[in-house]
Amino acid sequence: MANEMLLKYGCNPNQKPSRVYMADDSELPITVLNGKPGYINLLDAFNGWQLVRELKAATGMCAATSFKHVSPAGAAVGAPLSDTLKKIYFVDDLGELSPLACAYARARGADRMSSYGDFIALSDVCDVPTAKMIQREVSDGIIAPGYDPKALEILKSKRKGTYNIIEIDENYVPSEIERKQVFGVTFEQGRNELKIDNDLLANIVTDNKDIPDDKKRDLIISLITLKYTQSNSVCYVKDGQAIGIGAGQQSRIHCTRLAGNKADIWWLRQHPKVMGLQFKDDIRRPDRDNAIDVYISDEYMDVLADGAWENTFKVKPEVFTKEEQKEWLAKNTDVCLGSDAFFPFGDNIERAYKSGVKYIAEPGGSIRDDHVIMTCNKYNMAMAFTGIRLFHH
Numbered sequence: 001m002a003n004e005m006l007l008k009y010g011c012n013p014n015q016k017p018s019r020v021y022m023a024d025d026s027e028l029p030i031t032v033l034n035g036k037p038g039y040i041n042l043l044d045a046f047n048g049w050q051l052v053r054e055l056k057a058a059t060g061m062c063a064a065t066s067f068k069h070v071s072p073a074g075a076a077v078g079a080p081l082s083d084t085l086k087k088i089y090f091v092d093d094l095g096e097l098s099p100l101a102c103a104y105a106r107a108r109g110a111d112r113m114s115s116y117g118d119f120i121a122l123s124d125v126c127d128v129p130t131a132k133m134i135q136r137e138v139s140d141g142i143i144a145p146g147y148d149p150k151a152l153e154i155l156k157s158k159r160k161g162t163y164n165i166i167e168i169d170e171n172y173v174p175s176e177i178e179r180k181q182v183f184g185v186t187f188e189q190g191r192n193e194l195k196i197d198n199d200l201l202a203n204i205v206t207d208n209k210d211i212p213d214d215k216k217r218d219l220i221i222s223l224i225t226l227k228y229t230q231s232n233s234v235c236y237v238k239d240g241q242a243i244g245i246g247a248g249q250q251s252r253i254h255c256t257r258l259a260g261n262k263a264d265i266w267w268l269r270q271h272p273k274v275m276g277l278q279f280k281d282d283i284r285r286p287d288r289d290n291a292i293d294v295y296i297s298d299e300y301m302d303v304l305a306d307g308a309w310e311n312t313f314k315v316k317p318e319v320f321t322k323e324e325q326k327e328w329l330a331k332n333t334d335v336c337l338g339s340d341a342f343f344p345f346g347d348n349i350e351r352a353y354k355s356g357v358k359y360i361a362e363p364g365g366s367i368r369d370d371h372v373i374m375t376c377n378k379y380n381m382a383m384a385f386t387g388i389r390l391f392h393h
Contacts, residue, residue: 002027003021003022003025003026004019004020004022005019005028005032006018007020007039007042008036011039018039023179029169029172030143030169031166033147033165034156034161034164034165035162035165036164037141041140044068044121045119045168046143047070048065048067048072048121048143048228049143049168051065051072051225052064052121052123055075055123055221055224056077056123058197059077059220061077061078061103062077062078062099062100062122064076064100064106064107064120064121064123065107065121065225066114066120067121068116068119071233071247072107072225073107073111074108074110074114074242076103076107076110076242077103077217077240079099079102079103079106079240080102085105085109089108091109091133097129097133100122100130101132104134105133107120107242111244111265112289113293116286118139119141119143119164120134121143121144122142122144124144124145125144125145125147125148126142126144126151126152128148128154130151131150131151131152131154131155135155135157138285138286141164142155142163142166143167143168144167145167145170147167176193177190177191192227192392194388194390196223196227198216198220200223200361200388201361201386202384203364204382204384205369205385206381208377208382210382211359215359218237218238218240218336219237219359219384221240221242221336222237225338227340227392229245230248230392231390231391231393232246232251232340233255234246234252234259234337234338234340235337236259236260236262237335238334238335238336243267243335244259244260244265244355245259245262246260246262252343252344253351255339256352260352263332267329267331268296273324274292277291277313279291279312279314283312291313296320333356334356334358335359337352337359337360338360339361340391340392341362341389342369343366344366344368345368346368346375349372349375350375353379358380359382359383360376360383360384361384363385
């Protein structure tokens with residue numbers, strides 16, 4: 001380890017010089033085992049590591065996240081995968097998966113379009129099944145507390161030997177005060193060391209007071225994910241993984257819609273019509289992911305028109321009609337939703353309901369809390385006021 005690391009450039013190629021360093025002259029808590037990570041890579045790495053470390057501490061399960069542009073595209077714990085999820089995440093050919101591999105499959109697979117070129121963070125030592133999964137995905141790098149020797153060898157083969165591999169000291173504890181500069185002015189604040197656990201879910205303000213233990217776990221996953229997502233942010237979670245993350249929106253309803261639309265796409269990908277798409281054997285993985293995204297969207301004719309479908313499919317797919325999509329979406333239930341600040345209006349709840357949300361955790365504190373609670377009661381949702389805001393910038 002060293003006190004500083006010189007970087008090629010900052011956020012953009014014109015921003016030079018660039019480095020990361022320890023202001024207290026201590027050693028950096030990371031070791032670069034391969035590659036040359038850049039400024040944004042390291043922002044993703046440090047935010048992602050904090051997220052998975054906290055997920056593991058809160059749930060007792062290994063965790064993974066897929067980061068892009070300093071927000072998670074997906075985050076998950078290592079729950080087993082159903083055959084359906086293995087297929088839509090395109091890992092059904094990899095044999096037996098470790099819990100850590102399941103966690104990354106979930107994190108990567110939740111929003112594959114956004115995860116393209118991700119930076120990965122793992123809570124545990126990277127094992128061989130996880131490395132084999134990562135090997136065939138387009139990714140910029142990985143941070144983990146360690147690597148199985150064979151897994152390290154596999155990862156070093158990526159990107160013609162230039163794949164960024166970072167090992168972090170899992171015992172590293174940062175200073176309680178953090179600083180950053182904007183426009184030459186230094187900002188200082190206490191680190192957000194808020195512990196997110198079931199105690200935050202004790203104040204259930206709706207008529208429905210029942211939040212099962214597995215849903216509490218999912219609400220905790222949503223809140224920890226939001227803690228490291230650029231605000232405003234909203235996160236939908238189901239069965240141990242984020243299924244829709246809306247980040248960086250100025251309006252909370254736009255956040256809720258964005259995250260809800262991603263959750264809807266995740267669910268629509270499990271429809272038999274989508275799972276039955278017959279792709280050409282030589283299609284690239286990103287092209288396949290893009291085709292699925294377009295097929296589900298209003299622009300479906302871009303991939304179904306004569307002269308176009310032949311480039312992607314062996315057999316021309318049938319149109320996935322809006323009626324079929326609506327019927328399928330109605331089957332997605334018991335979804336959990338977290339918000340990093342209060343919902344100002346009940347329209348957020350109305351939108352969440354359309355994506356199967358049944359359980360909600362948000363800070364509360366709006367002058368219209370009564371309307372938000374009333375809207376939840378209309379749909380028999382259970383909502384906890386955490387009393388804690390989770391802005392991250």
